[in-house]
Amino acid sequence: MSHSVVLVLIPASTPTALVEDTVRDALAPFDENLEVPEHDEECYCVGRIAKDAGEAFACAQVGTWNALRASFAAKFPLPAGKHDFDLGETENDARRQAWAAHISDHQAIARQHAEAHPLAGKPDPECTDCSGGGTNKTTSNPRAKWDWFTIGGRWTGMLSGRDPADDPDNWEPCELCLGTPGKRNDTLGRGARAKDPNYGCNGCRPEKPGLKMKWRLKQDPGDVAPVSSFVSNGHVEKKDQIPFAILERDGTWSERGDMHWFGVVVGEKPRDEWKDAAEAILARNLDALAVVVDVHI
Ligand SMILES: [Zn+2]
Ligand SMILES: [Zn+2]
Numbered sequence: 001m002s003h004s005v006v007l008v009l010i011p012a013s014t015p016t017a018l019v020e021d022t023v024r025d026a027l028a029p030f031d032e033n034l035e036v037p038e039h040d041e042e043c044y045c046v047g048r049i050a051k052d053a054g055e056a057f058a059c060a061q062v063g064t065w066n067a068l069r070a071s072f073a074a075k076f077p078l079p080a081g082k083h084d085f086d087l088g089e090t091e092n093d094a095r096r097q098a099w100a101a102h103i104s105d106h107q108a109i110a111r112q113h114a115e116a117h118p119l120a121g122k123p124d125p126e127c128t129d130c131s132g133g134g135t136n137k138t139t140s141n142p143r144a145k146w147d148w149f150t151i152g153g154r155w156t157g158m159l160s161g162r163d164p165a166d167d168p169d170n171w172e173p174c175e176l177c178l179g180t181p182g183k184r185n186d187t188l189g190r191g192a193r194a195k196d197p198n199y200g201c202n203g204c205r206p207e208k209p210g211l212k213m214k215w216r217l218k219q220d221p222g223d224v225a226p227v228s229s230f231v232s233n234g235h236v237e238k239k240d241q242i243p244f245a246i247l248e249r250d251g252t253w254s255e256r257g258d259m260h261w262f263g264v265v266v267g268e269k270p271r272d273e274w275k276d277a278a279e280a281i282l283a284r285n286l287d288a289l290a291v292v293v294d295v296h297i
Contacts, residue, residue, distance in 0.1 A: 003296050004244035005155040006145075009288040011249060012226060019224050020151060023291050026247055030145035032297060041138040043130035046123050047114070054114030058106045072102045145245070145253065146295040152219040153294025159230050159241060160222025169218050171211045174204035182209020223292040227285050234283045242278050249288060254281055 010022045028034065063071070076098055078084070087095060114120060123134035130136050157164050164170045177184045177200075184192070184201040192199040204212045230237050245255035256274040282290075 003154060003294055005153075005158065006149075006245045006247055006255075006293045006295050007243045007282075008247045008291045008293050009227065009249050009285050010291060012287055012289050014289060016224070019289075019291060023149075023151065023293060026249075026251070027146060027149060027293070027295075029251065030141070030143050030247075030253065032141060032144035032147040034141045034144070035139045036141050038137050038139050039142070040135040041140070041142070043123055043127060043134050043136050045127040045130065046134050047119075047121050049124050050114040050117035050120040050122070051110075053117050053119075054110040054112070057113040058110035061109050062106050068103055068106060072099060075102070143253070144297065146297050148296040150294050152217065152223040152292055154217065155243075155292050155294050156217045156223055157220040158223070158243075158292050159225045159290065160220050161238065162220055162222065164217045164220070165213065167218060170214050171208065172214050174201060174210050174212045176203030177201040177210055181211075182206065225290055227282050227288050227290045230290075231279070231282045231286060235279055236282065239275065242275050243292075246278060246281050248281065248285060254278070 008023050008026050010019065010026060014022050059065070062068075076095065078087075084092070084095070123130055123132050125132040174181075176186070177189070179185065182200050182204060183189065184199070184203070189199065189201065200206060200209065204210060230241050236242060245253060247253050254277065256278075
């Protein structure tokens with residue numbers, strides 16, 4: 001269950017009043033609740049026994065995940081008092097790469113062992129779902145990408161560069177400290193302040209005492225914009241204009257996680273590779289309107 005941002009590309013001739021309907025139509029084939037004709041779906045148990053055996057073998061050979069995490073922390077200690085989430089994007093990428101290198105032996109051994117296992121790519125003969133057949137009948141949508149969406153949402157302002165926090169309409173009173181802005185004055189707040197006189201309120205931030213961001217942000221008019229307004233010479237103006245996924249007018253869905261344009265699917269790709277791919281897609285759609293869409297699945 002997570003949110004991500006999709007740029008839905010629609011014809012430039014779309015009247016403003018029809019943008020939402022056009023986006024809805026474009027997204028319809030990717031609706032998780034769309035029922036499709038019954039088809040076979042591979043059971044989750046396929047290959048699982050071999051994979052589990054590979055994992056167990058690798059853990060025995062080069063150490064468990066706990067041991068790997070501990071040796072990584074010893075080899076690449078974080079600066080004192082810092083957490084992973086305190087790191088900037090560059091540091092974070094470097095750390096992620098170091099982690100990938102740190103676990104590469106474990107993964108290679110696990111994979112090799114799994115591939116050589118007699119049940120590699122085969123179902124669990126005792127699976128209660130597929131009875132060992134390896135497939136189940138389903139009418140669920142294999143292309144499902146969303147169960148809810150809204151234009152803008154938590155990515156409103158992504159194309160315009162306007163920060164929704166700068167719009168007073170996006171703030172509302174913090175109900176935890178009503179009447180005493182920034183200082184929670186209920187039993188819990190008074191109790192916390194008895195221990196720490198600096199305790200304020202956990203519902204709002206000291207910069208904006210008594211106010212919190214609304215759950216539903218106002219839509220920025222720039223959430224619907226010509227692709228040519230933020231892409232020039234094949235590049236986006238700002239790198240945070242690269243979405244998680246792009247839906248083109250011909251119904252092609254491309255996303256950071258699967259790289260069908262290279263003919264290989266290998267999970268999450270390094271940011272730069274997806275940036276290049278996304279920019280190439282946008283550059284061939286300069287005549288379209290881009291709509292910022294917050295999707296949930
Ligand atoms: Zn099964
Ligand atoms: Zn508050």
